Amino acid sequence: MLSFFTVDCLILTFHEGQLKVLLTERNEYPYKDWWAIPGYFVDKEEEMEDAVKRISYENTGLKDIYLEQLAALAGVKRHPEGRILTVAYMALVRYEEVKNKIKPITNYMRQAKWFAINNVPDLAFDHNEILQIGLKKLKANLSFSFTPFELLPEKFTLTQLQQVYESILGESLDKRNFRKKMGNLGYLKELDEYQTGVSYRAARLYKVDKRKFAKLFS
Secondary structure, three states, X not given: OEEEEXXXXXXXXXXXXXXXXXXXXXXXXOOOOOEEOOEEEEEOOOOHHHHHHHHHHHHHOOOOOOOEEEEEEOOOOOOOOOOOEEEEEEEEOXXXXXXXXXXXXOOOEEEEEEEEHHHOOOOOOOHHHHHHHHHHHHHHXXXXXXXXXXXXXXXXXXXXXXXXXXXXXXXXXXXHHHHHHHHHHOOEEEEEEEOOOOOOOOOEEEEEOHHHHHHHHO
């Protein structure tokens, strides 16, 4: 038996120089054929932690991703059937680790697809608002959180790192100043490795020293 509240799972990644959100195409009313943040009703006898795991898996095919509670929304008009509370969660995933696993395993979602943040359509319910809440939180915590490195591969270029910051902030950054600032923080480790499989001049790779990062922001 279903309850009168839902779970919505905002899942973000970084790919092709852009921040992207995972959306699902609904296959049932209300909002049939609309794109939406993955979500569904919580069963009446279901523990919240179990519901989050089940709903994210059924909608996307992804298992064992860390979802952090983001917000609760209970507007009277957020759902056509009346006041239905939703608890929104957010996850950051590395694209290469999940790209071949995305596939809904339920019939109430038709497909799942990545959308660039600047190319998101009008979404079902209040899901555009949930997306903005998530982006606002990322932006607010950017200067002291591990967020950029949760989105990037373990080894990354400084250009990729700057693109992540620009995607979250929604603005362009000066390349020279950005690299100077990141270098001064002291937690980036320069590697004796370069990009492979690119048609342009390969850039040097870096990784984050987690101990130094933790010490700096402890």
